[in-house]
Amino acid sequence: xxTHEDRFALTRQAYENAFNSWDADLDACAGSGASxxxxxxxxxxxxxxxxxxxNAWLGATGAAVEDAFDAAKAAKKVVDDARENDVExxxxxxxxxxxxxxxxxxxxxxxxxxxxx
Amino acid sequence: MRxxxxxxxLCVGLTACASVPKEQAAQLAKSxxxxxxxxxxxxxxxxxxxxxxxxxMAFNGTYMVCVRAPDDCKAEQVDRDNTGEARKxxxxxxxxxxxxxxxxxxxRALGMEAEYDAEGAMETVVGRLTSSVNAYAxxxxxxSLISEPVGAIITHGAGLLARDRQRARLQSxxxxxxxxxxxxxxxxALEKDLYIGLAGTLALQENKAVENLYAAGLIAxxxxxxxxxxxxxxxxxxxxEQLLAGDVSVRTATLxxxxxxxxxxxxxxxxxxxAINNALNKLEQAHKDFELADSPDIADxxxxxxxxxxxxxxxxxxxx
Numbered sequence: 001x002x003t004h005e006d007r008f009a010l011t012r013q014a015y016e017n018a019f020n021s022w023d024a025d026l027d028a029c030a031g032s033g034a035s036x037x038x039x040x041x042x043x044x045x046x047x048x049x050x051x052x053x054x055n056a057w058l059g060a061t062g063a064a065v066e067d068a069f070d071a072a073k074a075a076k077k078v079v080d081d082a083r084e085n086d087v088e089x090x091x092x093x094x095x096x097x098x099x100x101x102x103x104x105x106x107x108x109x110x111x112x113x114x115x116x117x
Numbered sequence: 118m119r120x121x122x123x124x125x126x127l128c129v130g131l132t133a134c135a136s137v138p139k140e141q142a143a144q145l146a147k148s149x150x151x152x153x154x155x156x157x158x159x160x161x162x163x164x165x166x167x168x169x170x171x172x173x174m175a176f177n178g179t180y181m182v183c184v185r186a187p188d189d190c191k192a193e194q195v196d197r198d199n200t201g202e203a204r205k206x207x208x209x210x211x212x213x214x215x216x217x218x219x220x221x222x223x224x225r226a227l228g229m230e231a232e233y234d235a236e237g238a239m240e241t242v243v244g245r246l247t248s249s250v251n252a253y254a255x256x257x258x259x260x261s262l263i264s265e266p267v268g269a270i271i272t273h274g275a276g277l278l279a280r281d282r283q284r285a286r287l288q289s290x291x292x293x294x295x296x297x298x299x300x301x302x303x304x305x306a307l308e309k310d311l312y313i314g315l316a317g318t319l320a321l322q323e324n325k326a327v328e329n330l331y332a333a334g335l336i337a338x339x340x341x342x343x344x345x346x347x348x349x350x351x352x353x354x355x356x357x358e359q360l361l362a363g364d365v366s367v368r369t370a371t372l373x374x375x376x377x378x379x380x381x382x383x384x385x386x387x388x389x390x391x392a393i394n395n396a397l398n399k400l401e402q403a404h405k406d407f408e409l410a411d412s413p414d415i416a417d418x419x420x421x422x423x424x425x426x427x428x429x430x431x432x433x434x435x436x437x
Contacts, residue, residue, distance in 0.1 A: 005310060005311075008311060008314065009314070012314055012318055015318065016318060016321065019321050019322075019325075022181070022325075023181070026181055026182065026185055027185070029185070031185055031186050032186070032189075033182060033186040033188075033189030033190075033191070034189075036181075036182040036185060036186065037178075037182060037191075037193070040174075040178040040181075040182065040193060041196075043174070043178075044174060044178075044196045044199055045196075045198075047170070047174065047199060048196065048198050048199045048202055050318065051167075051199065051202035051203055051205075051206055052202050054206055054311060054315055055202060055205045055206050055209065057308070057311050058206070058209040058210070058308065058311070059209070061304065061307045061308055062209070062212075064300070064303060064304040064307055065212060065213055065216055065304045065308075066212075067300050067304070068216050068220075068297060068300035068301040068303070068304045069212065069215065069216035069219055071293075071296055071297035071300045071301075072216060072219035072220040072222075072223050072294075072297040072300075072301065073219050073223075074293065074297070075220075075223040075290070075293035075294040075296070075297045076219065076222050076223035076226045078289060078290060078293045079223065079226040079227055079230055079286070079289075079290040079293070079294075080226050082230070082286040082289065082290065
């Protein structure tokens with residue numbers, strides 16, 4: 001049973017063979033524009049079949065790439081979230097800032113108290 | 118003082134001081150981003166070349182008929198079936214490029230984490246707090262509540278907790294990215310022969326277009342011989358272009374040389390995909406070393422990535 005690799009290799013070879021004999025085939029048309037355009041159409045058709053085989057190949061392996069894509073996105077999210085959600089540091093920094101403000105307030109009160117006395 | 122108790126409480130849970138491998142993480146992140154971006158560029162270039170094929174076939178087909186039958190010269194149509202399959206292929210190839218770009222973005226995120234100086238941020242804040250508390254205590258005439266050595270321990274202790282967390286984040290990030298690298302390498306390995314085969318076949322119409330432009334006198338011919346002259350250590354004469362225009366023998370010989378050069382570019386493409394696969398292999402090993410707290414072999418990884426970038430051709434814009 002043929003694989004998508006086999007089919008791509010076959011269609012690619014058929015196209016390349018036709019391409020390599022393109023000039024000779026056109027020369028053989030002895031100046032007939034209609035015949036030469038048929039040669040060109042045949043080459044295009046072989047090119048299309050090669051692209052179709054390539055698409056079938058990528059379609060077959062698409063799931064692996066989707067997995068890789070999803071894994072890479074997930075990895076980035078893990079790193080981003082770990083930083084963003086490391087609330088302990090953020091909470092601590094906030095707590096320290098609050099504490100600093102409280103102390104400053106206490107200092108201000110302490111300075112005022114002797115003046116009131 | 119309640120505030121002093123709170124601060125001293127930070128001393129609880131002092132752990133053994135372990136350094137954060139920030140430099141290794143940063144190097145790994147930089148190398149990983151370079152490898153991923155180089156591979157993404159290569160894959161994306163392939164989709165651009167697929168996109169141009171239909172027009173090149175139309176140009177070549179029309180020219181080659183018209184030079185043989187000038188009285189029956191008609192413009193070739195672009196084939197719809199062909200463009201339909203080409204568009205599907207472009208989308209599929211671009212998905213691969215996007216996956217590689219996503220991998221590069223994950224590495225850049227890892228690099229940012231490595232650069233985040235959590236310890237420094239903590240020490241700055243705790244240092245300010247220490248000064249504030251002591252200033253208040255001095256105001257009340259109670260002397261410093263937190264002596265400098267204790268303050269340093271407190272600062273050190275708080276910084277240690279942050280370092281532990283950062284080290285854990287870096288290793289977790291590395292582990293997740295490593296899994297993505299393995300999947301990417303496996304996915305590209307499944308398709309490597311397709312990319313190489315496709316790149317070689319696409320070059321056929323590209324090279325034919327150059328030859329047809331050359332035959333029609335629409336491109337300068339002398340520059341085609343420039344690589345040969347450079348390799349031989351000689352210089353083309355100033356009127357080489359005119360000489361080529363008037364001499365069918367040397368013009369035909371130049372064509373033979375151009376075809377040889379085109380073959381070389383095909384082998385270069387194959388070497389590039391093999392180099393990308395090798396770089397991804399090295400990345401996986403570097404991650405494993407990093408997570409085991411061994412120093413990853415960045416020199417070996419850098420050589421693998423240099424091999425990829427050295428094989429990437431100059432941008433097409435520069436060639437025009």
